[in-house]
Amino acid sequence: MSSAVDPATAAVVKKPRKARGAMRRLVSDPLGALGLGLIVVTVLAALAAGLLPHDPVKLNPMVRFAAPGAEHWLGTDNLGRDLFTRMLYGARIALVISIGATVASLLVGLLFGVLAGFGPRWLDSILLLLMDAMKSVPTVMLALVLITWTGPSLWAVVLVVVLVNGPTYARIVRTQVLALRNAEFIEAERALGAGFLRVASLHVVPNIIGPLLILAAMDIPIVVGIEAGLSFLGLGVRPPTPSWGTILFDGFSYIRDSIWMVVAGGLPIVITALGFTFLGEALRDTFDPKLAKR
Amino acid sequence: MSLDASDPVLTVSGLTLSYDIPAGELKALRDVNLSIGKGEIVGLVGESGSGKSTLMQAILGLLPGAAQIRSGSIRFEGQDLTGLSARQMRGLLGDRISVVFQDPMTALNPVLTIGRQMIDIQHRSKLSRREKRARAIEMLARVRIPDPESRIDRYPHEFSGGMRQRVAIAMALMAKPALLVADEPTTALDATLEIATIDLLRELQSEIGCAVLFITHHLGVVAELCDRIDIMYAGEIVESGATGAVFQDPRHPYTQLLFGCDPAQIAEPMRHLPSIGGNLPDLTAPLPGCIFASRCPRADETCTTGHPADHKAGQSDLVRCHYPLAPRLEISA
C-alpha cells in the first residue's frame, strides 16, 4: 500500500549521536524530564506495592466506600478493598503487560519485517498482505473477537497487543530494510562479500532498532490503554486481580456511591500514559526528530 | 534617488554576516563587496562552504532565522535590502529580482500544475487568468518546451530534469526582472544539457537585458557565460574582475591554485593532478590574518597576523591579498 508519507523511510540511517550528551539533552527538555519523572513514579509505585500494609484482594465489605483518610489513603471500593493498594498493584499489571507485550511485538515485528524486507518478493508480498490485513482490523474489534474465543486472560491481552502492534512494527522494519537494502553501505558490505546474516545483524538491525525503540516507547501508553480497556470491558485480567481497568469499571458501576474508585482507576492511567508519551516525544525529538511525522 | 545607466543594479558592500549556532558564532560572510552592473552576467565561484549560498540568501532576503547581518549593505536599485521589511522584500521578489534554484527536481511544487504555478507567480499582474495563462504558454515556448499548450497542465514530475530547469528559468524571467539570481542552475544536469541551458540563459538574458548573478563551483561555466567573475573563499571574496582577465592572469594565490587544479584548465594530459592541500579554516574562530594563510604556499608572518585589504592588481579589480603583485605560483602536482 503506498501512501504519501511513509514514516519508516524517514527514519532510515541517520547519524548516531553521542549517548551521554543526548541523555543530558533529554533531561534538560522539561517535558522529557517530566515524563521520566512520571515513569519513575509509576515504577516506584509498582515496586512499592508489596510494602503496603493492605492486601489488594482482601475483602472487607463493612468498610466499603470509605472516604480517603489516614487508614485508606484513597478510600476503599465496594468490597472494602484499599484503593491505594489496588492502584499500586494495578501499576504492576500495567507495566508488566505493556512492557512485556511491547517487547514481544518488537521481536515479532523485527522477525517478520526482516523476513519480508530481505526475503524473496513472493514472501514479501504475502507478509505484506498479512500485515495490511492485520492492520485493517480495527484494534478494539480484533481484541473483542480474539477474546471471544480465547476467553479473558492476561495472555489474551498480550496476544492482542502483539497482533495489533506486531504488524505495524513489521511494516516499519520492512520499509527500512528495503530502504537499507539498497543503501550504499549495505551494497558496500555485499561487495566485500558479507553474507545475509552478517548484513542483517551487524548493519541493518542496529540501524533500525533505535527509531523502532522510540516508536515502541511511544506505543506503551497505547498498550496500557488496551490492557485497561479490555479489563474495563471484563475481557482482560480477571477479578480479583487489581487492574486499573477493572478498578475503573467498578468505579463506573458505583459512580454514584463513591468517586474515589474512578480516581484510583483513571488517574494512574493518565499519569502513566503521559509519562511514557512525554518521554517518547522527548526521546524522539532528541534522537530522531524525523519520526515526528508518524 | 536617481539612477543612471552606469549605476550598478546590485551593490553589496562590507557585508558581514554570522550564524548563531550551538558552538558559538559562525562567521559566514566577512566584509563582502560585490557589484553587478546593468545587464551584466557575474559569476560567483566558490567551493563548498565558501559562503556563496549564504550570500545569495542574504540578497534574496531568504536567510534562515539563525543568520544575523552584522554590518554592511546590499543596495538594489538604490534601496538597501538589508533594511527592508519582509513585506517590502516580497514586493521585489519575483518582480525586480528573480531566482532560479539549483535542484530542478524539488524547486517546483509537486502537487500543482506548471501552469497553475506560472499563473500564481503573476500575482501582481492585473491580467485576466486567461491572459496570464497565455503568457505562461508563451514563456514556455520561449524556453523551448515542446507543445507548451498541453504541457502547461502537467505536473513537475512529468517533466525531465532539463525541462524542469527550463521551466524554472521561464518562471524566473517572466516578470522581466532587473536581476536574476541563478544558484547553480546547471549543476544537476548532464554536460550536454548544461551547455544547452547556459545557451538558453544567455539568449534570454540578452533579450531581457537583466543582470545575472550566476552562482556555481564550475569554473568552465563561468568562463563560458559570465562577463565578470568573483571568487569566494571561506566567506570572503578574494578576487574579482573581468572573466577573461582573471582566467588569464589570476592574482590571488587561491585563484591561481584553484584554476591550477581544475583538470579542464590543464591542457596537457597528466596522470598526477595538482591539488590544494589543507582544509577550510574554522569559521567559528577564524585567525586574525588572511583567511587563506593556512593553505597558501606563499604565506609569511604578515599573512598570518594581518587581514589583507582589497587591492587592484593586474587586470583584476579586487584582490584580497597582501602580495597581489607577486609572480604566478608554480603549480606542481
Next chain:
Amino acid sequence: MTPLLSVRNLDVSYPVGGLMAKLRGADQLQIVAGVSFDLARGETMALVGESGSGKTTLARAIAGLGGLVSGEIRFDGAPLNTSGRQIRRDIAFIFQDAVSSLSPRLTVRALLREPFAIHGIQYPEGEVERLLRLVGLPATIAERRPHELSGGQARRVGVARALALKPRLVIADEPTAGLDVSVQSEVLNLLNDLRTRLGLSLLIITHNLNIVRHIADRMAIMYLGRFVETGDTAPVFAHPHHPYTAALLSANPIIDPEARKTRLYLKGEVPGLVRRPKGCEFHSRCPFVQDLCRSTPPSLREDGPVSYTCHFPMEASVNA
C-alpha cells in the same frame, strides 16, 4: 598475455513492474546491451556517459552486484563467477557516495577490519594503521565514525576498505562526484598511485571527461547501454568518430567564444530504454542523421586504436 578482465556481448537487465508487466512480457528492462571490452593488467579504463547511459549498471554487473546478466565475463582468463566469494576478493568496488557507503554505526577501525572478518581471514596486526597510511590518512582517524569524516576522508576510507583484501581490479563509481575541484585531484592521484604501486587495474565510471583525459589509458563512451566508441584516450579526444562522442567533448564549457561556434548540439532528449529507437539508437538526437541511420543499426568499425558504431563517422578535423 590474457587481459585481466574480458567482457563479451554483455547484456544486463533489471526486473521492473509488477504482475501486469510480467503478463505483458515487459517485466525486464534491458539497460546494458551487447557490451564487449578488455581490460589489461595495470590499465585504467574510463566508462563515460550521461545519466541513464548504463555505465553504473555495467560496472555493478561486472562486480556481481546485481542485474540479470547474460554474455561472457572472464576474469584472468577464467569465467567469472559473479555470485561466488572469490570475486569479492578479486574485484573491489568503490561507491559513489563515500559517506553513505560506510556503515554508519561502525568506527573506521571496525570498518577496515570487516573485510577480514567477512572472509574469515586472520586479521594481520597493525593492518588498519597500514591501510590508513596507504591512503594517506592519520591513524587517529581509526576511532571516528563515518559521519565524523569529511567527504575526502570518507572516500579514502572507502578506498582503504576496497584495498584491504588486495584486489586485482578496482571499480570506482564516480569517484569524484560531489567533490570540490581542489579535492578531486587528491582522490584521483591516490587511485593512480595505488594502481602503479599495487599493479591494479582500474575501471572508473564518470561523466567528467576532463578527468578522463588525464587519468585513463582507455575510455568507452556509452549511450543507451551500448558502447558507441571505445579506444585509447588520446586518439578519442583528438578525433572523435561518433557524433555523440563529439557532442560530449564539445559540451565542455570554454572561455573562447570562437571555439563555441564549432560546438555540436544534440536534438531532443535521451529516449527511454523502454522504447529504444530503431536503427542506430542515436539517430533521434544525431545532428547528421540520414535515412540509413533510421533503419539499420551500424556495425562495429575500427580505426586504429579506436572502434565505434556509426554509419557516417566524423571527420578528423571537426573538433580540432
Next chain:
Amino acid sequence: MLSYLARRILLSVAVVLTVIAALFAMMHAIPGDAVRTALGPRASEAMVEAYRVKMGLDQPVLVQIWRFFSTILQGDLGSDAISGVPVARIILAQLPDTLYLVAGAMVVAVVPGIWLGVMSATHRGSLFDRVTSVLSVSVMAVPSFVIAIYLLLIFAIHLSWFPAIGAGEGFADRLHRLVLPSVALGLAWIGYIARILRASMLEVMGENHIRTARAFGLSERRIMFDYVLRIALLPTITVLGMGIGQMLSGAVFAEIVFGRPGIGKLVYDSIAARNYPIVVGTLLVTTGFFVLVNLIADLLIAFLDPRVRNVVSR
C-alpha cells in the same frame, strides 16, 4: 491514475479476503467443533445443523472455504444465534447511531486539530506552539474510556449539562446527546491531527519549492494555504482514514459508558451473550468499513497528489 486506482482497489479486496481467510483459519484452528466456534454455544441444534449443511462441513476443506467466502461476500454474515435474524440486518440497524457518533467525533477532532496544527506550525517555537504540543500529546495518551467516564462524572452527573445516556430523538436532542460521547471519542484525535499536521507542515515549509514560492514574492497567506497546507494535509488524510476506522470500533467504550445504542454496544453485548455470529459479523463490517475508508483516503490523496498516482509500490 487508472492503474493506480485499479491496483489500490485490488489491494483492498485482497486485504478483505485475507481477513476473511484468517477468520476461517482461526475458527478451524481453535480446538473443538468449528460450528460451535462459529455459532457460539447458544446456537440451537437446528441452527448448528443448518450451518453444517450450508458450509458443507462434511465436504473437503476447499469446498468449505469456498462456501465460507461466497456466503460472506454475498453479504450473508449468518444469523443471530438467539433470534435467527440475519446478522447483517442487526448490524446495519445499529450502524447509523455509531456513524453519527463517529461523525461527531470527527468534527470534534478535525476542526480544532487542523486549527491547532496550522497555528503551531506557523508559530513554531512560540509559547502557543509549546502549550499546544504538550496538550496534543497529553490528549493522545489518555484512553477514550477514561475520558468518557470523567466526562460523564463531571458534565452529566455533577453539572448536569448534558444527558447521561441514550441516543435521543429529534435533531436537537440527538445533537445534545452526541456531545459528550463525541468529545470522549474524538479528543485524542485532536492531538494526532494537530501533531501530524504540524510536523508535515514544518517539513513542507522546509522544502525547496516553498522557497521558490517565497522567491516569487507570493504572500505568506497564499503560501500557507495553497502551497503548504495542500501538501501537508495529505498525511493528515491518511491519519483521518485510520482514525475513522479505529473510532468505529473504539466507539464501544463511549457507547457503553453513555448507554448509547450502536455497533460497539451491540458487539459488547454479543460477547457477553456468546453470540459469536454477531461478533464476527461486526468484525467483518468494521473491517470492511475501515478498508473502504482507507481506500477512499488513499484515492483522495492520489487525486490531490499527482506524484502518488505514479508511484509503483514494491
Next chain:
Amino acid sequence: MTVKEMTGVSRRGFIASSLALGAAGLALRGHPALAQVSTEGGRLRARLYADISNLDPAFWTSGSDALVMECIFAFAMQFETGTSEFNALPLALKALNVIDDTHIGFELNEGILYSGEYGEMTAEDAKFSWERIADPAVQSPYAADWAQLDHVEVTGRYSGTIVLKSPFAPLFTTTLPATSGIILPKAAIEAAGGQFSTEPPVTSGPYRIREWQPRTRVVLEKNPDFKLFDVVFDELVLIPIEDPKTAELGFEAGDLDHAQTSISSIPRFAAAAPNGGRFDEFTALNYYWLGMNEANADLTDQKVRRAIQHGIARDAVVEAAYLGAASPAAGIIAPGLAGHRAENTYNYDPDLARSLLAEAGVPDLNVTLSIQQTAEDLAAAQIIQALLADIGVTVQIDQYESGSFWSLGIEADGDQWKSLQLFLFSFTMQPDPSWATAWFTSEQVGVWNWQRFSNEEFDRLNQEASTELDTEKRGAMYIRMQELMEESGDFVFLTFEPIGTLTAAGVMPAMRPDGWPILSRFTKA
C-alpha cells in the same frame, strides 16, 4: 389464589417471568422538555431491561416482550395493581363462570376492537388463540399453560366454555392473567403466516406500536379504540437498557420516568429518591443462591460441596453484593410464607471446610463460578472467591450476559451443563412455597435443576405438600425439603431479593405486588 399444579409452567414461561420480575421496569409521565409538545396526555419513558424480540403470545421470549404485550394486547385477565395481594381481575373477559372443575364458562366484553380490518373480539377468536397455544403442532413453548385444555366451546358471539381434561388451577393465576390468555383473531395470524415476531399483525390493547428502533427504543401510542379502562399517557417510550446502574443514571439525568433499580442501590434511593421522584420497594420474595452441579466431575464428592458450603460466609456475600439492601437467608421460602426457615443446619466454618477437603483428597481445588454480568453478582462472586481461597479453593469467575447465562445448565441447549460448576442464581416467586421447591425435583434435572439435585424424599414431599391443606404440616414439609437440599451440599442459600423502582415526580406508577409494572395503567400524580 395459589397455584396447585406446577408441572404446567414451561421453561420459557419461567424465563420470561423471571426476567420480567427480576429486571424489567418502566414508567410514565410527560417529560417537561420534550413530551408535552406533541401530545396532550404526555409521554411516559420507561426502561426495558432488554430489547423486544418476539411479541407472539405463542412464541415470546423475554420479560420485555411480556411488558410490551401487556400494552398492545387486551389480556383476558390482569392482576390488580397497588395492592399487596395477588388478585387477577377480568379485563377482556367480562365474567368467568366455573361450571365445574373442568368446565369454565366465559363471557367477553363487547366492543373490543382489533386494529386494522379485523373487527371485534369474539369467542371464536378466544377459541382459536387458546387452542393454538395448546396445539402440539404449533410447538409453542407455552403449550403447558394450556396443558389440560381439551377444547373451547363457542356458545355465543361473546361467550363460550373452556373444557379441560382435568382440573387446572393455574388457569386463573398464570394462564389467563398472562400472555397465554391473549385473544387474537385467526385471520390476522393466518395472514402473518401462522406466527409473527416483532411486527404484530394486529393489536387490541391500550397502546399500539408506532415505532421500533432495534436496541434503541420502542414507541407506543395510545389506541383511541381501547375502552376497557382509561389510559392516561398518549405515548410510551420504552428504552432498552440492560445495565440497571446505567438505567439509574438515566433516571437521575431525567431521561427516564420509570425504572427498576439495582438492588445495591435500594438503600441509597430509599433514603432519597432523585429529582423529587418516588421510590418504591417491593417485598423480597425472589430467592438467590449459589448452586453446585453435583454431576460435574470435580464436585461429585459430597464432601467437596459441603466444604464449599462451610467455606462461604453468607452474610458477607449478601452484604457485599447488595450493600445492605438484603439480609442472609436460610432457605428459599421467604419470611411470612409457610415453610420459611429461620436457621441453617450448619454455620460458616472454614476449618471444617478445610478438613472436609482434605478428607476428599482435593487440597487444591480449581472451580469456575458462573455469574451474570451485573455489578452485584460480580461483587458477590469476588467475596465468594476470597472466602474459598481461604480454604484452598481457587475460583475463576466467568461472566455471562443474562440470556446466555440462562442456558448454561439446560440440557436442551447443548453440553455446557457438564462443565457447569458453581453458579449464582435467582428465581422469581409467587407467594406460595410450592413455587420455590418445584424446580428442584428429579424431573427438573437438566431443566431448571442445574444442581442436578435428586432426592426421592424431596420429590415425594414436594408432591404431598402441594395437596396438604394443613398449613403447619405443610410448612414442616417444606422445611424438611430445604434441609434435604442443604444436606446434599448442592446449595448455599444466600438471600431474598427485594425490588426497587424509581418513578419520576408527577407520575403515579401502577405496580403489581411483586414490583411488575403495568405501564398502561400508569397515571399522573
